Amino acid sequence: ADEVTQERLLNVGKEPGNWLHHHQNYSAHRFSTLKEINRDNVKNLKVAWTMHLGGVEGGGIWSHGGLEGTPIAENGFLYVTDGWGSVYKIDAHGGRGVLVWKMDPKTDRDWAGAVACCGVDNRGVALWGDLVISHTLDGRLIATNKETGQVAWQRTVADPDKGEVITGAPLIVKNMAITGVAGAEYGIRGWLAATDLTTQTEVWRTYTIPGKGEPGSETWKDSNNAAASGGGSTWVTGSYDPATDTIIWGVGNPGPDWDSAYRPGDNLYTDSSLALDATTGKIKWHYQHTPNDPYDYDSVAENVLVDIPGPSGPRKLALEADRNGFAYAIDRTTGKFVWGVPFVKKVTWTKGLDPENGKPIEYDPNKPVQTYIASVTPSRTNMETDICPGNMGGKNWPPTAYNPDLKLWYIPVIESCNRVKVEVMTPEKLKPREFWTGGGTSQPFKITGSVTAIDVTTGKIAQKMATPFPNLGGMLATPDLVFTGQPSGEVMALDAKSLQKLWEFNTGGGVNAPPMTFTVEGKQYVAILVGLGGAWDKWFIDSTRELKKIQPGSMLYVFAL
Ligand SMILES: O=C(O)c1cc(C(=O)O)c2c(n1)C(=O)C(=O)c1cc(C(=O)O)[nH]c1-2
Numbered sequence: 001a002d003e004v005t006q007e008r009l010l011n012v013g014k015e016p017g018n019w020l021h022h023h024q025n026y027s028a029h030r031f032s033t034l035k036e037i038n039r040d041n042v043k044n045l046k047v048a049w050t051m052h053l054g055g056v057e058g059g060g061i062w063s064h065g066g067l068e069g070t071p072i073a074e075n076g077f078l079y080v081t082d083g084w085g086s087v088y089k090i091d092a093h094g095g096r097g098v099l100v101w102k103m104d105p106k107t108d109r110d111w112a113g114a115v116a117c118c119g120v121d122n123r124g125v126a127l128w129g130d131l132v133i134s135h136t137l138d139g140r141l142i143a144t145n146k147e148t149g150q151v152a153w154q155r156t157v158a159d160p161d162k163g164e165v166i167t168g169a170p171l172i173v174k175n176m177a178i179t180g181v182a183g184a185e186y187g188i189r190g191w192l193a194a195t196d197l198t199t200q201t202e203v204w205r206t207y208t209i210p211g212k213g214e215p216g217s218e219t220w221k222d223s224n225n226a227a228a229s230g231g232g233s234t235w236v237t238g239s240y241d242p243a244t245d246t247i248i249w250g251v252g253n254p255g256p257d258w259d260s261a262y263r264p265g266d267n268l269y270t271d272s273s274l275a276l277d278a279t280t281g282k283i284k285w286h287y288q289h290t291p292n293d294p295y296d297y298d299s300v301a302e303n304v305l306v307d308i309p310g311p312s313g314p315r316k317l318a319l320e321a322d323r324n325g326f327a328y329a330i331d332r333t334t335g336k337f338v339w340g341v342p343f344v345k346k347v348t349w350t351k352g353l354d355p356e357n358g359k360p361i362e363y364d365p366n367k368p369v370q371t372y373i374a375s376v377t378p379s380r381t382n383m384e385t386d387i388c389p390g391n392m393g394g395k396n397w398p399p400t401a402y403n404p405d406l407k408l409w410y411i412p413v414i415e416s417c418n419r420v421k422v423e424v425m426t427p428e429k430l431k432p433r434e435f436w437t438g439g440g441t442s443q444p445f446k447i448t449g450s451v452t453a454i455d456v457t458t459g460k461i462a463q464k465m466a467t468p469f470p471n472l473g474g475m476l477a478t479p480d481l482v483f484t485g486q487p488s489g490e491v492m493a494l495d496a497k498s499l500q501k502l503w504e505f506n507t508g509g510g511v512n513a514p515p516m517t518f519t520v521e522g523k524q525y526v527a528i529l530v531g532l533g534g535a536w537d538k539w540f541i542d543s544t545r546e547l548k549k550i551q552p553g554s555m556l557y558v559f560a561l
């Protein structure tokens with residue numbers, strides 16, 4: 001078998017025809033050097049083959065599943081998941097797709113689906129040795145034999161009885177699988193866990209909310225014991241810097257989401273980028289974007305690691321496009337702010353970022369409860385208000401892509417506002433497996449989107465292409481193109497510099513997953529999963545009424561010249 005080793009995972013540039021990491025490389029670039037499909041011929045791109053998958057069944061509070069995964073490609077085989085965690089190995093040789101095996105983990109749909117805030121979601125697998133490593137919504141890490149499709153072993157990592165589920169893809173670092181958790185809307189205390197794949201045991205588990213007396217615990221100043229149910233999920237796969245053996249991972253919102261007076265203080269490490277020693281799980285640094293967040297602005301987005309020439313040698317940056325509407329560059333050696341720029345058209349909750357430290361200008365470290373621009377901030381004295389970006393954020397989980405030649409970073413943008421209603425929470429209201437949000441949202445405004453390119457040498461917006469719908473799929477970059485999709489069904493290719501649309505195909509479904517690319521027998525393909533699920537069609541559909549017509553679906557599209 002083709003063993004996937006740490007050596008190969010570190011050197012994916014040597015095998016450009018494969019796509020071995022969830023985010024393509026450890027730096028989360030989602031950039032492929034393949035250029036058989038390019039600016040000149042992309043207009044001729046056609047469907048090469050398709051495959052219907054399963055996983056559309058409902059469960060818990062969900063009427064159906066959706067597809068958010070990034071396929072993994074190795075030596076002509078694809079590995080994809082559906083929302084309930086079934087893994088499909090597909091033989092892509094010979095210009096068509098043939099199912100080799102399907103591993104159905106028999107996810108407990110009602111038990112897990114009842115505490116999945118935002119859809120029946122599974123964002124994909126990882127490869128290690130001769131195993132396919134995957135997660136299930138009901139909290140398991142599963143190792144499947146790559147050749148036979150037989151489950152080699154499995155281990156429970158998260159507990160839906162506590163409101164914990166898993167939606168993200170695992171990150172493989174050395175001999176470990178790193179698992180992030182979801183559940184901040186159900187009063188969990190977030191964590192990251194590392195499982196040794198050789199011994200099948202836990203190496204470390206680091207909580208994203210410090211325990212009593214630990215550094216950072218002073219940022220929970222309440223008498224409600226809010227930290228114990230304070231959220232801080234880690235539901236999007238992070239990145240890894242081998243030079244310093246550092247994992248950089250985004251942390252989600254504090255809970256209860258909108259009643260910030262329940263949890264006075266900055267609420268570390270919610271809404272932060274967190275750097276951990278990969279070997280020990282020890283926290284090295286953090287950078288918090290929205291202290292004492294009253295807007296539900298999870299900072300779970302992937303951190304994109306880039307090295308930019310600077311006056312005194314290369315600057316080692318971690319880029320993050322935050323739900324709060326700002327894109328950040330952080331020095332990934334020190335965790336210090338470098339630049340920040342709004343990437344959405346409308347931000348109303350702050351006047352902007354302090355150019356020195358990147359904190360919102362209105363942030364006052366001496367205030368226990370931050371009010372930012374108080375007239376548009378949900379609070380106990382402003383119980384109903386409109387926020388921009390809306391609570392899905394300026395960018396949600398759909399991943400960015402980075403072109404290292406052009407130094408352009410492409411953000412899949414949601415241009416939005418929505419309405420928040422606050423509910424005052426008390427400790428008695430905290431119940432296992434029940435929503436712990438301190439309010440709710442409604443959608444009185446139309447929501448659109450864009451692809452926004454940032455020049456990372458300047459931290460300025462280089463280009464923006466408006467789209468009629470929010471970007472719920474994410475980005476792929478190649479030397480002179482970017483690929484993305486729309487929830488209305490279109491997959492498109494844009495010119496990497498001008499963002500002019502060069503090609504489009506309507507899949508007849510809803511795109512809620514990122515495109516990727518690979519080769520088989522020397523020929524380049526672009527693959528994307530199609531099937532609208534996630535948070536949108538339950539919680540946000542009123543802002544995009546045309547999308548109400550989109551039917552549940554589950555299909556893999558593969559394109560070629
Ligand atoms: O805090 C969390 O634990 C958590 C988890 C998830 C998830 O696992 O999908 C989402 C969110 N929050 C969230 O706030 C959100 O907007 C969201 C959208 C989606 C999606 O897949 O469309 N998931 C999630």
Ligand SMILES: [Ca+2]
Pocket residue numbers: 184185252253298
């Ligand atoms: Ca959340």
